[in-house]
Amino acid sequence: MCGIVGLHLRSPELHPHLGELLAGMLCEMQDRGADSAGIAVYGDPTWSPPGHSTVSLVEPDASPEEVAATLSATLGTPVAVLVRDVTYLLSAEADPEVLLAAARSAYPHVLVGGFGVDLAVLKGVGTPTDLAARWGLAGAQGWQGVGHTRMATESAVTPAGAHPYAVGPDQCMVHNGSFSNHATIRRELRAAGVAFDSENDTEVAARFVADRLAAGADVEEALTDVTRTFDGFYTLLVSNRDSFAVVRDAIACKPAVIAETDAWVAMASEYRALAHLPGVENARIWEPEPETVYAWTRETTREAALA
Structure with missing residues (x-):
C-alpha cells in the first residue's frame, strides 16, 4: 500500500x-x-527563510535552545531552531553543507531528515x-x-x-x-x-x-x-x-x-x-x-x- x-x-x-x-x-x-x-x-x-540554508533533525537528544547555542557558536553566525513535532528545523545564513556538517559533528547520532535551501522536511510516527x-x-x-x-x-x-x-x-x-x-x-x-x-x-x-x-x-x-x-x-x-x-x-x-x-x-x-x-x-x-x-x-x- x-x-x-x-x-x-x-x-x-x-x-x-x-x-x-x-x-x-x-x-x-x-x-x-x-x-x-x-x-x-x-x-x-x-x-x-529566504537567504538561509535549512537542516531538519529528527528527535535530537538536546533542547532547541542547546542546539541553537551550540551550532551558533560553532558557525559564528546565528542558527534558528523551530520545533515541529519531533523535528527540529534549523536555519542559518550559511552554506547548507556547512550547516549540515556542523549539525552532524555536534550530534553524530541524530537522524537528518533533509537539508538544502528553501526545503523543510517533517516526518514522524x-x-x-x-x-x-x-x-x-x-x-x-x-x-x-x-x-x-x-x-x-x-x-x-x-x-x-x-x-x-x-x-x-x-x-x-x-x-x-x-x-x-x-x-x-x-x-x-x-x-x-x-x-x-x-x-x-x-x-x-x-x-x-x-x-x-x-x-x-x-x-x-x-x-x-x-x-x-x-x-x-x-x-x-x-x-x-x-x-x-x-x-x-x-x-x-x-x-x-x-x-x-x-x-x-x-x-x-x-x-x-x-x-x-x-x-x-x-x-x-x-x-x-x-x-x-x-x-x-x-x-x-x-x-x-x-x-
Missing part, C-alpha cells in the same frame, strides 16, 4: 495555499497506511491527519510539496523509516511499493562509501539517485538508471527545489495518477487525493506509463520516454 502525493504550483497566486492543498491531498490517502507520515515543503518563508495538525501544515506556503503516508513492510515503524527520504541537497523521494534487490544495491553503495540511516528499501533508492545526481546526471538519467538497476514494483516521486519527477516500474503495478493545469501539476496514488484541487475539472488527467519519466521544472514542463 502506502500513499504518495505531490504538488508543483505554477501560479504564484496559489503559493499561500500550498499547505492547505497538500494537507488535503495527504490526509485523503491516510487509509493506504497510517503508521507514519512525512512531508517536504519548498518555499515556506517561516520554515525555510502517527497518522497524517494527526501529524499535519501538529505541524500546522495547512498554514504552510511555497511552490512545491511532497507527502507520504506509510504502511510499513520493509523496516520498523520509526521516524527513521518514514518518508520522504531527503538524502541529497534540496532532494527528496517518496515511494509506493518495494524493491526486491535493495540489499544487494545497499552493499554496493556502502562499499563505495555511502552511509545509511535505516534499513528501509526506499532509502537505498534515494541514495542511489542522490549519488547519480551528484555525479552529474539529470533527474531523467538518474531515474532511467533506477529502472535498469532496481527490481520490484514501485511508483517514485523525486523532487528538488526546482523540479518534480515521477516514474513507475515496467509493469506499472502500483497505482498513480497525474493531473496538470496551467496553474499546477499534481500526482497521487489515487484520484480522490486530487479531487479538491482548484480547477481539477478542467485538468488533463492521465495514468503515467510504465518506465516513462514525467518531469517538470519551475521554468518548463517536460516528458521524456526512457530508452
